[in-house]
Amino acid sequence: MTETILMPAGRLDTAAAPGFERELIAATASGCDRLLIDLANLVYVSSAGLRIFLVAAKRLRAGGGRIALCGLQPQVAEVFDISGFAAILPVYADRETALAALR
Amino acid sequence: MNALLGVASFFGGLGLFFTGIRNLSATMLQLGGRPLRKAIAAHGGRPGVVAIAGTVAGALLQSTNGITFILVSMVSAGLLPMATAMPLLLWANFGTSALVILASIDLRLVTMVLLGVSGTWLFLDRKAGTTRRQAMEAALALAMLFLGLELMHSGTMELETGAAVAEVMGIVGSSPPIAFLVGLAVTLFTQSSSTTTIIAVSPSQIGLLPFPGAALVVIGASLGSGFSAILMGASARGSQRQLVLFQGLTKLMGVVVLVALIVAEDVTGWPLLIAGVRAVAEGPGRQLAFIYLACQVAALAGYFLLARPIRRLLTAVAPPLPAESLAVPQFIYDAAVGDADIALTLAEKEQTRVTGQLAPTLENPDHAITSGIERLTEEIERFLGSIAGSGEDTAALPRGELDRLVNLRARNEVLRVLHDTVFQFGLARGKMPPGEAATLADALTQGLGAVLMCADDAAREPEAANIELVRQISSDRSTVVDAMRRRLVKAANQETVYRMTSLFERAVWLVQRYAMLLQAGQADR
Numbered sequence: 361m362t363e364t365i366l367m368p369a370g371r372l373d374t375a376a377a378p379g380f381e382r383e384l385i386a387a388t389a390s391g392c393d394r395l396l397i398d399l400a401n402l403v404y405v406s407s408a409g410l411r412i413f414l415v416a417a418k419r420l421r422a423g424g425g426r427i428a429l430c431g432l433q434p435q436v437a438e439v440f441d442i443s444g445f446a447a448i449l450p451v452y453a454d455r456e457t458a459l460a461a462l463r
Numbered sequence: 464m465n466a467l468l469g470v471a472s473f474f475g476g477l478g479l480f481f482t483g484i485r486n487l488s489a490t491m492l493q494l495g496g497r498p499l500r501k502a503i504a505a506h507g508g509r510p511g512v513v514a515i516a517g518t519v520a521g522a523l524l525q526s527t528n529g530i531t532f533i534l535v536s537m538v539s540a541g542l543l544p545m546a547t548a549m550p551l552l553l554w555a556n557f558g559t560s561a562l563v564i565l566a567s568i569d570l571r572l573v574t575m576v577l578l579g580v581s582g583t584w585l586f587l588d589r590k591a592g593t594t595r596r597q598a599m600e601a602a603l604a605l606a607m608l609f610l611g612l613e614l615m616h617s618g619t620m621e622l623e624t625g626a627a628v629a630e631v632m633g634i635v636g637s638s639p640p641i642a643f644l645v646g647l648a649v650t651l652f653t654q655s656s657s658t659t660t661i662i663a664v665s666p667s668q669i670g671l672l673p674f675p676g677a678a679l680v681v682i683g684a685s686l687g688s689g690f691s692a693i694l695m696g697a698s699a700r701g702s703q704r705q706l707v708l709f710q711g712l713t714k715l716m717g718v719v720v721l722v723a724l725i726v727a728e729d730v731t732g733w734p735l736l737i738a739g740v741r742a743v744a745e746g747p748g749r750q751l752a753f754i755y756l757a758c759q760v761a762a763l764a765g766y767f768l769l770a771r772p773i774r775r776l777l778t779a780v781a782p783p784l785p786a787e788s789l790a791v792p793q794f795i796y797d798a799a800v801g802d803a804d805i806a807l808t809l810a811e812k813e814q815t816r817v818t819g820q821l822a823p824t825l826e827n828p829d830h831a832i833t834s835g836i837e838r839l840t841e842e843i844e845r846f847l848g849s850i851a852g853s854g855e856d857t858a859a860l861p862r863g864e865l866d867r868l869v870n871l872r873a874r875n876e877v878l879r880v881l882h883d884t885v886f887q888f889g890l891a892r893g894k895m896p897p898g899e900a901a902t903l904a905d906a907l908t909q910g911l912g913a914v915l916m917c918a919d920d921a922a923r924e925p926e927a928a929n930i931e932l933v934r935q936i937s938s939d940r941s942t943v944v945d946a947m948r949r950r951l952v953k954a955a956n957q958e959t960v961y962r963m964t965s966l967f968e969r970a971v972w973l974v975q976r977y978a979m980l981l982q983a984g985q986a987d988r
Contacts, residue, residue: 407822407912414917414932435906441943442910444936444971 363462364392365455369401372409380409384416393425394462398455400431405439417449426450430458466629469621476614477662483608484658488526490601494594503543503551510550517551521558527688528654528695530555531710535703538787545702546774549709553766556713557759559657560752566612566661567668567748574609577602612661619665629671636676639725646683647690654695656681656688660755668748675725675737677747678754682721685758689714701784705777712773717761721754789820789835795846803864806850810871813843817878818922821885821915825908828889833882840879847872870984874977881973885915888966891959900954903947907967918974921981930982937975944968 364387368380387395395416399405417427430452432440440446452458506512520530534552537543543551581603588596635645650659660681666672672680689711696707721736728735734742736757744750766773783791794812799805820836850860850868860868888911895904914936921929944964951960 405909407909407916410909410913411916414913435902439906439909442906442940442967443913444910444938444940445913447938448932448935 362390362392363394363396363459364390365396365398367398367401371404371406372402372412373404373406374408377406377408377412381412381415384412388416388419388423388425393420393423395420395425395427396455396458396462397427397429398431398458399429399433399436400455402436403433405436407443410439410443410445413445413449426462428452428458428462430455466621469618472618472621473615473665474618476611476616476618478611479607479614480611480658480661481653483604483606483611484525484655486604487601487608488524488529490597490604491523491525494597494601503537503547508547513547513551514554517554518558520551521555522561523558524555525559525562525657526655527552527556527559527710528692531692531696531706532703535699535706538702538706545705548702548706549770549774550763550766552706552710553713553759553763557756557763560756560759562608563657563660563664563755564749564752565609566664567746567752570609571613574606574613578606578610581606612665615662616665616668619669619671632666632671633673635680636671636673639676639679642676642679643683643686646680646685647687649680650684650687651691651694654688654691656684656758657755659684659687660751664748664751667751668746670747674747674750677751678725678737678740681751681754682718682725682758685714685721685755685762686718689718701781701787704781705783708777708781709773712777713762713766714758716765716769717758720761720765721757784831786829786831786835789816789832790838790842792839792842792846795843797846797849800846800849803850803860803868806846807864807867807871810843810847810850810875813839813846814871814874814878815919815922817843817882818915818919821882821919822912824882825885825889825912825915828886828893833886836882837879840875840882843875844872847875867984870980874980874984877973877977877980881970881977884966884970884973885911888963888970891963891966894956894959895963896954896956896959898954900951900956900960903951904963907947907963911967911970914971914974918977921978925981925985927982927985930978930985933974933978934982937971937978940968940971 366380366383366387368376368383370376372380384395397413397416413427413429419425420427428450431454432451437446437451440449440451450458450461452461502512503516506516517530521527524530531552534543534548538545538548581599584599585596585603588599590596635642646656646659646663649662650656653659653662663672663677663680663684667674667677692707692710692714696703699707724736727733728737736754740750740753740757744753792813793816794809795806796809799809817836817840820832824832824836847868888908892904892908895901914933917929917933917936921933944967948961948964951957954960
């Protein structure tokens with residue numbers, strides 16, 4: 361079991377999305393099957409950012425892996441609720457809870 | 464004194480002529496614009512109809528610039544393909560020859576009768592805006608135009624050969640390059656080569672403007688008309704730019720051909736253009752009219768010989784705007800209707816172009832793009848309707864294909880309404896007041912954007928997992944949205960807040976509906 365933790369910071373918008381996507385692809389390609397994305401330092405997420413989370417989840421699930429997100433700030437959590445992504449991606453309050461769920 | 468009277472008469476006649484032609488064009492546009500558009504939209508696929516419609520339009524409207532802009536609006540609205548608009552414009556140019564030919568004929572009697580009848584009628588008829596009144600206004604404009612020509616002709620007659628104007632005309636007429644440039648310059652001013660030609664008819668008829676030179680004035684005027692169209696359409700893009708460039712290019716082709724004929728005739732002595740025109744037409748006035756006609760015929764001939772290279776060149780130089788390209792189907796085509804299975808697959812692929820435009824429209828709501836998508840969905844519906852055909856034909860479709868057809872039509876309608884909803888949402892977003900309302904509006908936009916992207920993914924790869932994902936993320940949002948409305952109860956512009964949240968709910972509901980139809984569509988296979 362290989363665990364990876366990513367912690368994007370700032371804004372995950374159309375400009376920043378490609379860079380973070382490369383990080384995710386590198387993480388999933390390196391044999392990681394447990395991916396935790398800690399969003400405690402993320403202040404904004406756009407639809408492009410949401411799409412990247414979804415793509416990462418699909419890639420991991422296809423390989424038998426798992427994904428978890430944690431530490432959503434209120435404004436980011438609201439976007440997750442509005443988009444319905446909170447219903448399809450596992451979201452946890454903090455890192456410890458998320459790691460426990462992944463393990 | 465005679466010379467002064469002659470100039471004044473010519474000038475007065477010119478003013479009457481310009482007024483007449485302007486009023487005629489405006490009235491005919493009101494009277495005949497819509498029927499013309501309808502006829503072209505209904506029968507524009509037939510070359511004969513195109514030729515007749517174009518010629519009649521040109522003869523009546525006498526304004527190829529006006530016709531160009533009618534055609535541009537029809538092409539932009541998807542009512543007319545560019546491949547029909549181009550020859551139509553050339554036939555309209557040909558139709559403008561009618562007035563030029565009339566100007567070379569003695570129409571005094573007709574002019575006076577027309578003036579009397581139309582003027583008296585309009586004086587007695589008090590009802591405004593009726594078709595009859597508009598027809599009489601057109602007749603009056605025509606009469607003014609002819610009266611103007613008469614005054615110009617009589618004014619020209621008054622000019623003695625020793626007068627300054629007559630001398631200038633003599634210089635122009637005897638120098639081909641000057642004659643050509645004068646024709647070009649006058650047309651840049653009048654924006655009408657037929658007007659320039661008509662102005663040249665009177666002095667030519669009485670020998671003030673020698674014929675070979677007058678012919679070059681007309682040919683220069685033809686090129687000037689092309690330049691004038693290009694200058695007027697300088698800021699045009701897409702189809703409009705293609706049409707104005709087309710005007711310029713075909714005029715140039717006609718001019719090149721005719722100048723080559725004249726030069727060859729001059730050098731070799733072979734009886735070509737000038738000799739030919741002299742043989743068929745009596746008198747310099749009519750000969751000028753035939754030169755004008757030859758310019759239009761040369762442009763028509765050039766187009767029909769080089770239609771494909773011309774269209775390719777114009778598409779490369781002035782590519783269609785994104786909105787124009789969107790409206791043109793990329794996958795469906797009429798001949799495919801015969802094989803229902805293939806046709807339905809093509810229609811499904813065409814629909815992915817609509818789903819692919821949803822997220823971009825959310826980010827940048829654009830009227831033109833939305834109109835393009837609207838027309839595309841209409842085309843898809845028309846195509847699907849063709850597959851359905853008559854009641855008997857529908858019964859002949861296998862059950863599976865019939866179910867697919869019904870499903871695709873339902874999806875098409877959902878997508879049409881969804882696209883419009885997303886467009887309205889995008890517009891409403893722009894009107895949100897600053898502060899918390901704008902922040903929430905952005906959150907709604909990002910959330911909806913993610914939902915639409917997932918819908919597009921499912922449309923392109925309609926696997927069970929993708930469709931199920933869309934169904935999950937498009938579930939009921941009323942709790943979330945109501946909470947937002949409560950938070951913004953004191954925000955400025957409540958109406959926009961309510962409208963935007965309602966549109967969001969509607970869009971999500973439509974995505975859910977679309978996902979259900981997708982799922983049902985997969986089950987039908």
